[in-house]
Amino acid sequence: MKSKDKSSQKDDLSANPFLSKQWNGGVRPNETEEEAQLRARQLQEAHKISKQIDSNLHEARKAMEKRRKGVKILLLGQSESGKRAFSPKAFEGERQPFGRLSIQLNNYPRRSGIIVETLAQDWESNGALPLEHQQTLRLTDQRAKLRRLRLTLSPLFFIGIQHCKDNCREVCVRGTEWKGLLKRRPRASSVSDAPEYSLASRRRSQSVVNQEIDPTSVLCADIVRARIRTVGVEEHHFVFEKGAESNADVYITDVGGSRSQRATWVPYFDDVQAILFLAPLAFNQTLEEAVRVNRLEDSMMLWREICSSKLLAKANLILFFNKMDVLQATLAAGVEVRRYVPTYGDLPNDEQTVTKYFKEKFRTYHRRNSPQPRPFMCYETSAIDINSMAVLLIGVRESILRQHLREGDML
Numbered sequence: 001m002k003s004k005d006k007s008s009q010k011d012d013l014s015a016n017p018f019l020s021k022q023w024n025g026g027v028r029p030n031e032t033e034e035e036a037q038l039r040a041r042q043l044q045e046a047h048k049i050s051k052q053i054d055s056n057l058h059e060a061r062k063a064m065e066k067r068r069k070g071v072k073i074l075l076l077g078q079s080e081s082g083k084r085a086f087s088p089k090a091f092e093g094e095r096q097p098f099g100r101l102s103i104q105l106n107n108y109p110r111r112s113g114i115i116v117e118t119l120a121q122d123w124e125s126n127g128a129l130p131l132e133h134q135q136t137l138r139l140t141d142q143r144a145k146l147r148r149l150r151l152t153l154s155p156l157f158f159i160g161i162q163h164c165k166d167n168c169r170e171v172c173v174r175g176t177e178w179k180g181l182l183k184r185r186p187r188a189s190s191v192s193d194a195p196e197y198s199l200a201s202r203r204r205s206q207s208v209v210n211q212e213i214d215p216t217s218v219l220c221a222d223i224v225r226a227r228i229r230t231v232g233v234e235e236h237h238f239v240f241e242k243g244a245e246s247n248a249d250v251y252i253t254d255v256g257g258s259r260s261q262r263a264t265w266v267p268y269f270d271d272v273q274a275i276l277f278l279a280p281l282a283f284n285q286t287l288e289e290a291v292r293v294n295r296l297e298d299s300m301m302l303w304r305e306i307c308s309s310k311l312l313a314k315a316n317l318i319l320f321f322n323k324m325d326v327l328q329a330t331l332a333a334g335v336e337v338r339r340y341v342p343t344y345g346d347l348p349n350d351e352q353t354v355t356k357y358f359k360e361k362f363r364t365y366h367r368r369n370s371p372q373p374r375p376f377m378c379y380e381t382s383a384i385d386i387n388s389m390a391v392l393l394i395g396v397r398e399s400i401l402r403q404h405l406r407e408g409d410m411l
């Protein structure tokens with residue numbers, strides 16, 4: 001009898017009064033019945049929110065723990081080194097919208113950056129255009145033409161396209177949301193499925209819907225190369241399905257490589273197991289954002305900084321001489337390395353010697369600047385050749401293996 005009393009008492013205490021429909025918040029002196037009910041509803045709502053917060057925190061903690069145990073890899077390298085193109089097959093799903101968008105932008109008119117900037121300003125302000133932009137665009141009837149252009153290009157603003165601040169000829173898309181927007185692009189079927197639609201009206205609806213919301217149908221003319229540079233940071237997550245590393249969570253972070261973006265890299269150095277550093281041997285090219293700076297020299301300086309970073313002292317550094325196809329074509333065209341790199345001297349101007357020469361340079365920087373000894377790993381790749389993705393996976397596997405060794409205190 002005694003114990004029954006105790007348990008019923010316990011039940012009473014554990015039952016949450018806020019959740020009981022009958023609970024009226026305990027009527028307080030000077031409180032009307034209605035006020036008490038309102039207070040009870042507010043308390044119930046607050047309790048619901050608090051439970052939701054607890055559950056979100058729990059989920060976040062779980063995700064953090066999963067991430068902590070996963071392999072974190074950072075893709076680094078100057079702008080246009082091929083970091084995005086250098087994505088493993090696991091991101092195949094993203095390639096389709098990305099590929100389509102890049103083709104659209106590669107067909108984008110000359111001085112596309114300025115046009116995008118101008119139209120975006122107009123799009124936001126809906127006001128008069130600055131005079132210098134009117135002159136730049138050299139339009140006879142600026143306002144009417146711009147209004148038409150703005151309407152036509154509106155799908156691009158919808159996906160968040162913008163002008164790259166440090167290069168007027170380029171456009172970029174910030175973050176990763178645009179991929180979702182392109183994927184979610186509503187199909188005309190939502191309109192045409194309704195039986196009352198005739199074939200003709202269905203066709204018309206379909207073309208109107210597609211034209212209104214699909215950037216694909218917007219940009220089909222004009223002809224200058226533009227590309228999408230990464231602005232900000234993108235993280236890709238995949239799980240190894242096969243092999244000794246099966247079920248390993250891998251997080252690959254891709255950053256923007258242009259000079260103005262590099263300051264944003266440091267927070268991602270923390271806790272990273274491997275850096276995949278892309279350095280095309282572009283000895284005869286200069287940076288887009290700093291036209292006097294030789295690309296290869298910039299890559300070497302960047303590599304030296306990465307090697308000497310104390311935050312990255314424990315990370316594996318894996319170097320990729322990407323765009324080997326470009327190097328082959330450059331050498332085949334008779335471009336001489338010694339014209340750009342005087343120290344190259346009279347060495348043969350063939351792919352093997354050139355690669356070996358620069359590999360030694362990178363190796364020396366790596367050895368001299370690493371805060372503690374670590375292996376030098378270097379691969380020659382061409383990211384447009386799908387087979388080279390196997391090399392990237394070697395890098396990932398190597399990192400997983402070394403992480404296991406480190407966790408077992410074997411390194």
Ligand SMILES: Nc1nc2c(ncn2[C@@H]2O[C@H](COP(=O)(O)OP(=O)(O)OP(=O)(O)O)[C@@H](O)[C@H]2O)c(=O)[nH]1
Nearest residue numbers: 079080081082083084085229230256257323382383
């Ligand atoms: N020929 C050739 N082109 C490549 C190769 N790898 C990448 N590209 C091209 O080089 C251009 C730049 O590549 P991205 O992957 O966007 O460069 P990124 O390093 O991500 O550049 P940012 O985002 O500005 O840091 C794209 O047009 C790629 O298709 C390669 O191995 N060979």
Ligand SMILES: [Mg+2]
Nearest residue numbers: 083084229230
């Ligand atoms: Mg990129």
